[in-house]
Amino acid sequence: MEILIKASQFILSLSLLIVLHELGHFIPAKLFKTKVEKFYLFFDYKFSLFKKKIGETVYGIGWIPLGGYVKIAGMIDESMDKEQMKQEPKPWEFRSKPAWQRLIIMLGGVTVNFILGILIYICLLWGYGEKFIPNENVKDGVWVQDSLAMNLGLKTGDKIINIDGEKPRMFRELTAKFINGEVFSIERNGKTITKQIPENFIAQLIDKKEKLERPLISLRVPFMIAKLSDSSLNINSGLEKKDLIVGVNGTKLKYYDEIVSSFQTYKNQTISLNVKRGEELKTVNVKISQEGKIGAYPVNLSQEQLERLGYYKLANFNYSFTEAIPKGFQKTWTTLTDYVKQLKKIFNPSTGAYKGLGGFLSIADVFPSAWSWYAFWSITAFLSIMLGFMNLLPIPALDGGHVVFTLWEMITGKKPSDKFLEYAQIIGFIILLALLIFANGNDIARKLF
The missing domain is CATH 2.30.42 (Pdz3 Domain)
Structure with missing residues (x-):
């Protein structure tokens, strides 16, 4: 069931991001009267799960869930439609449009990704605010x-x-x-x-x-009794569930790490624990095992419980919609810069970070095993920003590669030949395929070994 919940969140998030990214290309293409032949969620090699032609565009869902695409007439893209490119350019084709229009069409997808990330963060901050331990x-x-x-x-x-x-x-x-x-x-x-x-x-x-x-x-936390183990020497000691240990042999101790460390000095001895039970202070005699333990499981306390016990003060911020707007931009910028730092480490072999590069299994595993709309939208915002930045990389098969060639044309006045663009697209695909195989291979290796 947990796997199903994770998979459902992943597929929903991925589908949303793909459709909106491709819509970012589709809308400016239509505004500039460029023919869009296909609009697909997932890839449709050989056949489609669903397709329907509306106007001049075929809308569909493919069977390979590795992304999606819009096929714009007269553009060298993942379809590699060489026959179309051999014909004379038509007024409605991508290659016939001015360079500035082609640039806007190519930047449309990543623009939507960044806007989506900003909007999600704004809405999350507006709806949920922020609650954390400073x-x-x-x-x-x-x-x-x-x-x-x-x-x-x-x-x-x-x-x-x-x-x-x-x-x-x-x-x-x-x-x-x-x-x-x-x-x-x-x-x-x-x-x-x-x-x-x-x-x-x-x-x-x-x-x-x-x-x-x-x-x-980790945070330093108190030692509150959750339960005693079946093999504990202190089953009949008088220790109760939710007893908070605040001292050992009369010495005041505040944190779990201090208390457990003190037990090591009393192996095979009987000691007195000072515990707080509700509002009362009690003394309970317990036996310490030869391993230096009392045989009790601690409560895994939430940050709210830690605050109520007086250990930490939470910061709790609520934002109006207007207050959430600059915070949303700030959150997006922080997310983007942190992601760029990670990428720099991945592409630096001496860091060894490339070993942690993950594919679809790693992304799916980020989603929680219990459905949470807050977690879903937070992760979707991050993935949207990640997708936007990745697509801006100057790799020929990505939007960033097309942007680089178009900017070169606008600066020099020289348009790369169709043959050059075809070869560049093939090289870009090889690079992306290698990265895809490596990342997902890492996932499989981690699962197996």
Whole structure:
């Protein structure tokens, strides 16, 4: 069922993005009286799942869910219609239009992608606002459990001051910023320490033998009892569900990491726990096992619960529609710049980030296993911005390649020959196919091994 929910969200998001992107080409083509022969969601090699001709355009759904396209008459595109290109140009064909009109047609798709991303972020901020734990509110520092974070030089209790000179606004952004970053500063025991992030840090994450089951950096949380394990020595100790441990042997302790660490000093001993039960303080005697444990599972507390317990103060922003507009633009810009940083690392072999390049399975896996409209639209906004930027890359088979050739024509007054454009399109397809095979091959390898 979880797979079905993920797949449904992925297909809906992908379909929406493809249709709107192609609509971005379709509308200016029609405005400039350019014939559009096909408008397709997904590719229709050999046959279509559905098609219907309305006017001069065939609208359809293909059976290969790798994208979509509009076939514009007189344009060298993925259809590679060489027969049409051999004929004399017709007034309604793409190649007969002025360069500025062709440029607008080619930029239409990415323009829609960026506008869509902005609009979604504006609506999300307007409808949901923002609720998060500010990084500056993490007064007692972070919880470091992962070996890679330790290798960076991080310790539990460190306060993250900045990454690449920028103060993190939200605590939940820290892991992503470390992945994209190059240098960071922390406060430890009142002193500021600056450290480098290894160039191959992403490769270390990918190559990690044991799965990264938790964030690189976590919030320090309290130890609230969820339940006792069946093998616990303390089944009859008097510990109850939702007891909050606040001290060990009379010593006040606030965080889970402190409490668990203290247990290690009392192996095979009986100690007293100070617990808060509702508004009452209780003392409960418990036995510590030879492994240094009491045999209890902790509650996985939400940020709202942490706030109610007095551990962290949440920031809660609600925006009017007009207030959400600049915030939406800001969110789009931040998303775009972070994505560009990731791409730079992927195309730099020394970072090893290319090992983490993923295809359709990776994208689908980003969607949550339970349906969430907030998550769906957030991910769709990100994918729209990603699709817009990717299509602007100067690869011949992408919109960016056509844009480069058209700009060259406008600057020099020399139009590339149809034969040159055909060869460029073939080379572009080979590059894209290689990237597609590599990315999806990575997905398959990760699933298998």
